[in-house]
Amino acid sequence: MSEQTEILGRRVGSELLTWLYRIVLSVVVPVVFFIVMRAGFIWLRRGNANQVLIAAVAILWGIGGFAMLYVIANSIVEQLPDEWKSALLPFVFVGPALAILSWYLVMPVVRSLVNSFQDAAAESFVGLDNYVYAFTERVMLEAFRNNVLWLVLGTSVTVALGLLIAVLADRTVGPFETAVKSLIFLPMAISFIGAGVIWRFMYAFRPAGTAQVGVLNAIRVALGGEPVGWLTIAPTNTLLMIVVLIWMQTGFAMVILSAALKGVPQELLEAGRIDGANEVQIFFRIMIPYIQGSIVTVSTSILLLTLKIFDIVWAMTGGQFSTSVIGTVFWRQMFTFRHNGRASAIAMVLLVLVIPVMWYNLQQLEQEAF
């Protein structure tokens, strides 16, 4: 009798210990973790320490904190009974992603939609006023016109040039081809702001009679012309900024199209040549139809970029001199005029413009392996 009690007691004791352990793990550890992270946050925000030290601590704090979040959540769920565990464990893995996505993307769509019908401070409803603004205000009409320019010229020239370079490079010897492709692709590594500086310098203007430092004006003067303040004359300024986009994105178009071209079967090309087709005919009748899918993918990607263009214009003209685009008007409404309603309405317009292109793009992407 007493032996049984003792065994029972021991079992209860060990069970109690296990529970105690679990409670400690699932309460104390998260609490300690939270306190440490909070202390780190406050220390980082105060920011009165060596710069390098702050940077290092911030990086560790951020990455370590997130990794620990998973480890702790997982070890808590692992303590639970099996049926609870298998129900909850997937949400340890997918939960953070879903939470962040709903905060940063799902809710903003809803809130921007609501905001777009409200006044500047998002306090009272104003009906369609913001959309009337978005579609009738002079600066918005100018932005739409410029965005169409960006979209049509930026996309078509980039893709055409990319294709041309891909076709030409395909006919050269290996090392030369690699070198050409690297050079053309290199601007992809540069930020739009950096490219803005580089090209502002290309277009730099100094008064007539003094030596020009910008390449474009130097050429113009050498040919006997007067120097021009390129970025102040519309619509030349928008066209010259589109050149920057072309300079940056042609490499991207070239690499994808070049890979596609290498996939065109040699037999097909040979058959065409035997049938007496010349190189131009082979290009337009065989190659182009064969790589159509890739051309569409590249075009839609660049098209999306031109719809949302902001940095290049911001760095080069700030949207002045009739160079506004949807992105810059949005920014001015949001931060210069602090008009939430208008900014949201413009963002919604952007969403509506992007959806069909993106949808189309995704369907193309489905067919391609990563």
Next chain:
Amino acid sequence: MGSTRRQTLIGNILVYGALIIICIVWSVPTIGTLITSLRPADDAKTTGWWTVVNEPNFTFNAYRQVLAGKETTIVTEEGEEQTVSGQGMTQAFLNSLTVTIPAVAIPLLVAATAAYAFAWMEFPARRMFFVIVIALLVVPLQIALVPIFRDYRALNLNGTWLAIWLAHTGFGLPLSIYLLYNYISTIPRDILESAFIDGASQFTMFTRLILPLSIPALASLTIFQFVWVWNDFLVALTFLGTNEEVAVLTQYLQSLIGERGSDWHLLTAGAFVTMLLPLVVFFSLQRFFVRGMMAGSVKG
């Protein structure tokens, strides 16, 4: 026969000639920038960079000035010392690193765990959640700027590192989850099942098996997200504000345009400092770099 050979020869000359011309045109902006950044201030302001062919005259003063802190002493050509106000780009470089490293690591971690769950775990409404994630690819990040900015103001988060990491994580997740899902879901089922029978927990499987197997996909995504975050201007400007203590390189360069718009030696040196890391990555990991940029071509 001779005429065909001559035709091929002419064709070759045309092809190589055209490519060489295109390459020269493509490189002129970068080369001009590099040369100007190495010229003395007065030269850069008064003569074209192409004149260095006749009178080469180089100095690192511009780099010294943009990188140094508040005040810096430079030696002019005449040999006299001159104190100029520095531009403190070192701080901006550190800030860019502080923003970029976690803003690459966190979204990849969050996306990889989510992609694993979507591919290999059972939970209610899994398909619906996945479709929503994919649908979010269409949302341009401008949509989120106003609401998130207001949330951050309420939470007093604007201008903190956490704010911008989370923002980049949110905006980068749909694409990362989508691409990693495509990759992780193709891992053969046998590998996972045998590990599971050996008693491995889901967490162990993820860290010991899935992550190592996904390295090619993770590498491409890392490079894409790195270039994206490093070169980002809009998100940083919105959530970090204009406070110099946290400003990243792109913001710094933009403010340099405003303040020193005609000091070409400083602007070009500044542009080169911002390009430094992406260029190193580009030249050392070119194959992965290209693949990464391809992978990210549909970023919303």
